[in-house]
Amino acid sequence: xxxxxxxxxxxxxxxxxxxxxxxxxxxxxxxxxxxxxxxxxxxxxxxxxxxxxxxxxxxxxxxxxxxxxxxxxxxxx
Amino acid sequence: xxxxxxxxxxxxxxxxxxxxxxxxxxxxxxxxxxxxxxxxxxxxxxxxxxxxxxxxxxxxxxxxxxxxxxxxxxxxxxxxxxxxxxxxxxxxxxxxxxxxxxxxxxxxxxxxxxxxxxxxxxxxxxxxxxxxxxxxxxxxxxxxxxxxxxxxxxxxxxxxxxxxxxxxxxxxxxxxxxxxxxxxxxxxxxxxxxxxxxxxxxxxxxxxxxxxxxxx
Numbered sequence: 001x002x003x004x005x006x007x008x009x010x011x012x013x014x015x016x017x018x019x020x021x022x023x024x025x026x027x028x029x030x031x032x033x034x035x036x037x038x039x040x041x042x043x044x045x046x047x048x049x050x051x052x053x054x055x056x057x058x059x060x061x062x063x064x065x066x067x068x069x070x071x072x073x074x075x076x077x
Numbered sequence: 078x079x080x081x082x083x084x085x086x087x088x089x090x091x092x093x094x095x096x097x098x099x100x101x102x103x104x105x106x107x108x109x110x111x112x113x114x115x116x117x118x119x120x121x122x123x124x125x126x127x128x129x130x131x132x133x134x135x136x137x138x139x140x141x142x143x144x145x146x147x148x149x150x151x152x153x154x155x156x157x158x159x160x161x162x163x164x165x166x167x168x169x170x171x172x173x174x175x176x177x178x179x180x181x182x183x184x185x186x187x188x189x190x191x192x193x194x195x196x197x198x199x200x201x202x203x204x205x206x207x208x209x210x211x212x213x214x215x216x217x218x219x220x221x222x223x224x225x226x227x228x229x230x231x232x233x234x235x236x237x238x239x240x241x242x243x244x245x246x247x248x249x250x251x252x253x254x255x256x257x258x259x260x261x262x263x264x265x266x267x268x269x270x271x272x273x274x275x276x277x278x279x280x281x282x283x284x285x286x287x288x289x290x291x292x293x
Contacts, residue, residue, distance in 0.1 A: 005157040012150070012204045049279060052203060058188070058196035063158040065185055 002071045005063045006033055009056055014041035030070035033060075036077075045075060084129040088113055091132045110135035143211045144169045147176060150204050151217070154197060160186060169213075177218040186219055191226055194219060195254060227260060234261045237286050238271045247287035252277070258284050 003024050011017035014037055021036040037045055046053045057073050064071040081098060085091030092111065117130025144167070155162055162180035169175075180186060187194045198217040205215060216223070230253075237248045250261065261284045262273050274285045 001157065001159050005154060008153050008157055009200055009204070012153075013207065047203075051199070054280075055196040055199045058193055059154065059158070059200060062185055062188060062193040062196075066159045 001067055002031070002060050002063045003033060006035070006056060006060050006073060009059065010035060010037065010045055013044045013052070014038070015044070016041060030072060031064075033071060033073045035073060035075050037075075039077070042075075042077060080133060080135050082114070082131060082133045084131050085117075086129065087117060088130045088132060091117075091130045092134075095132065095134045143174060143205065143209050143213055146205050146209050147174050147201065147215055150201050150208075151176065151197075154200065155180075155186075162186075172213055174213050174215045175218065176215070177221070179220050183219050183222075187222055190251075191222065194222065226257075230257055230260050231264045234264045234286070238265055238268055241271050241286050241288055245288055247285055249276075250284045250286070252281045252283050254280075255282075258282065261286075 003022060007020070007022050010020050010022070014020060016038050019038045019041075021034075023034040025032040025034065035045070044052070045056070047055075053073075053075060060071055060073055081095060083091045083095040083098065085094050095111075112133040112135070113130070114133055115128065115131040118126065118128040148164070148167075160180055160182045162178045162182075164176060164178045166175065166177035185193065186197065188196075194217060198215065201217065202215050205211065206213075218224075233250065237250060241248050253261070258275055262275075265271060265273050265286065268289075270289055271286050272289045274287065275282055276285050277283050
């Protein structure tokens with residue numbers, strides 16, 4: 001569920017949605033989402049002072065409440 | 078805003094072509110401004126002078142698509158969050174789009190001090206402005222939360238002001254977003270005993286209420 005939320009938001013923001021990679025690594029208590037986007041799209045995902053990245057994380061955390069599992073979003077470059 | 082002139086065999090035909098050019102449904106062209114420059118003339122049995130119909134379409138990309146886009150983006154996000162909701166109110170004005178909805182998960186959508194609602198609203202704004210290049214600000218509200226929050230902030234401001242007057246010492250309120258800080262400033266701007274200042278950086282910016290220096 002969280003993955004889908006993040007995926008939709010990120011793909012709507014970037015110029016090249018086909019090159020968005022989102023990997024889900026399941027742990028016992030938490031899930032890690034690893035996000036990779038093309039370099040040119042990085043700014044669109046992070047935003048000024050990380051504002052967009054923070055908003056994505058907030059929405060993702062809200063979505064995770066229903067699944068009862070902690071989710072961490074890592075934006076990799 | 079875009080203005081295009083299109084020719085066709087008939088006015089209807091020209092409308093269809095205009096729609097095609099703008100990438101819209103033929104029906105939605107009527108919602109924009111269609112001005113008929115020339116009705117056209119078909120000629121009799123293919124003889125005579127035939128003239129194509131000509132129309133001018135003033136198309137404002139913001140007129141229709143923004144509202145629909147807001148609803149779509151909001152729906153995509155909330156559905157993926159596993160949230161069911163109903164839209165109660167929807168206004169689209171010159172500079173704002175206001176959406177009010179209700180949900181069994183309203184607490185989750187609002188979050189602590191409205192944090193989740195702010196985040197969803199911010200993301201919807203970024204996505205919609207990118208997709209439609211609108212400058213309209215989208216405001217999301219759930220079950221009248223914003224009005225409630227506004228009242229709560231005003232109350233907190235007045236109470237803090239009273240405390241400042243009683244003790245003569247400044248009071249620093251909790252961190253707030255720009256909109257909420259503005260509300261505090263506004264509600265105390267005509268107060269004759271206290272003044273307000275914002276301090277701190279970024280998301281931690283807070284309003285400080287301090288006694289007015291009478292000697293100044």
